[in-house]
Amino acid sequence: MEDVLTFFRDPGTARRLVQEIEAAVGLLGRPVALMEVCGTHTMAVSRWGLRKLLPANLKLLSGPGCPVCVTAQDTIDYAIELARHKDVIITTFGDMVKVPGSKGFLPTEKTRIVYAPTDALNLALSNPRQKVVFLGVGFETTAPTIAATIKKAGKHRKVDNFLVISAFKLVPPALRAILQLKKLKVDGLILPGHVSTIIGSQAYQFIARDFSVPCAITGFEPVDILEGIRLILRQIQDRKPAIAIQYRRVVRPEGNRTAQQVMKEVFAVDKARWRGLGVIPDSGLTLREEFVQFQAEKVFPMQMTPAPEPKGCICGQVLTGSKNPLACRLFAKKCTPTNPVGPCMVSSEGSCAAYYKYER
Numbered sequence: 001m002e003d004v005l006t007f008f009r010d011p012g013t014a015r016r017l018v019q020e021i022e023a024a025v026g027l028l029g030r031p032v033a034l035m036e037v038c039g040t041h042t043m044a045v046s047r048w049g050l051r052k053l054l055p056a057n058l059k060l061l062s063g064p065g066c067p068v069c070v071t072a073q074d075t076i077d078y079a080i081e082l083a084r085h086k087d088v089i090i091t092t093f094g095d096m097v098k099v100p101g102s103k104g105f106l107p108t109e110k111t112r113i114v115y116a117p118t119d120a121l122n123l124a125l126s127n128p129r130q131k132v133v134f135l136g137v138g139f140e141t142t143a144p145t146i147a148a149t150i151k152k153a154g155k156h157r158k159v160d161n162f163l164v165i166s167a168f169k170l171v172p173p174a175l176r177a178i179l180q181l182k183k184l185k186v187d188g189l190i191l192p193g194h195v196s197t198i199i200g201s202q203a204y205q206f207i208a209r210d211f212s213v214p215c216a217i218t219g220f221e222p223v224d225i226l227e228g229i230r231l232i233l234r235q236i237q238d239r240k241p242a243i244a245i246q247y248r249r250v251v252r253p254e255g256n257r258t259a260q261q262v263m264k265e266v267f268a269v270d271k272a273r274w275r276g277l278g279v280i281p282d283s284g285l286t287l288r289e290e291f292v293q294f295q296a297e298k299v300f301p302m303q304m305t306p307a308p309e310p311k312g313c314i315c316g317q318v319l320t321g322s323k324n325p326l327a328c329r330l331f332a333k334k335c336t337p338t339n340p341v342g343p344c345m346v347s348s349e350g351s352c353a354a355y356y357k358y359e360r
Contacts, residue, residue, distance in 0.1 A: 018053050034186070125159065129161075326359075
């Protein structure tokens with residue numbers, strides 16, 4: 001494993017790729033804008049200083065690839081309200097407890113951080129008198145493990161206190177919405193590695209077919225990302241948009257069929273609200289009828305009013321590539337990792353957190 005990482009972090013290989021990228025951009029003779037869709041890519045780009053290595057007329061824009069960041073404000077508000085119910089415990093992954101809702105944060109005394117959804121199910125089994133609610137946030141990467149946990153809960157006939165807030169999102173419909181934004185000019189997409197291990201490259205074919213936008217699925221090391229950029233630039237030069245797979249050591253065209261199947265068994269596709277993008281059709285997951293007893297929104301129905309972005313926060317614009325974090329007047333002043341105003345500063349995959357840590 002160490003040898004593999006040494007190759008993908010090799011300075012000589014990186015320099016060669018940067019030179020090839022510079023030559024390709026020079027031949028194009030115009031500015032190029034690429035969007036790194038995944039929040040982990042955004043963090044890696046900042047961590048390795050890739051923005052400073054690339055030619056000035058090649059811009060990298062952040063996209064809606066941070067699941068914590070794109071979670072709508074009303075979903076967070078719903079979880080906060082639910083936590084106020086007697087005998088309810090909210091469980092979630094670590095970043096979510098630090099995301100501000102419109103009226104505060106998840107109460108610490110009613111919230112447990114878990115490392116896997118099975119931790120929440122085990123907590124429910126050991127606390128039969130309390131409702132244990134898992135705040136399910138994530139993309140196709142985490143959805144299969146949550147689906148498998150719900151199936152497991154369904155086999156326990158005595159489990160009637162395990163619930164899930166279904167805030168899962170699907171990446172391809174969001175990319176369609178991004179590409180339909182009239183004000184945004186994107187020449188290519190650096191597609192997410194983790195999500196693509198599940199859905200494969202075939203799920204993105206519409207991008208090249210319908211929008212003529214070149215794409216590359218890349219890994220997360222510096223050489224991975226630079227190779228992905230070079231692949232996109234070659235497509236632009238040849239005027240042959242496609243879905244290239246740089247991350248061949250993990251991603252297959254068909255994806256992970258087993259994971260796809262368990263998602264299909266448990267979830268049905270539904271509309272979903274995204275921070276910065278609004279409601280996108282067929283971009284969310286809800287529980288199928290046979291598992292609806294585990295859906296928190298059905299057991300605890302509450303009408304939540306969509307809340308506006310925090311005053312002065314431009315997180316929604318950052319997630320759509322319209323602005324970068326440095327354009328926010330709150331950045332590193334009123335909004336910091338210890339005192340976040342918006343979720344892009346909270347998440348370990350958030351653009352603002354990446355810029356704050358590596359690019360101030």
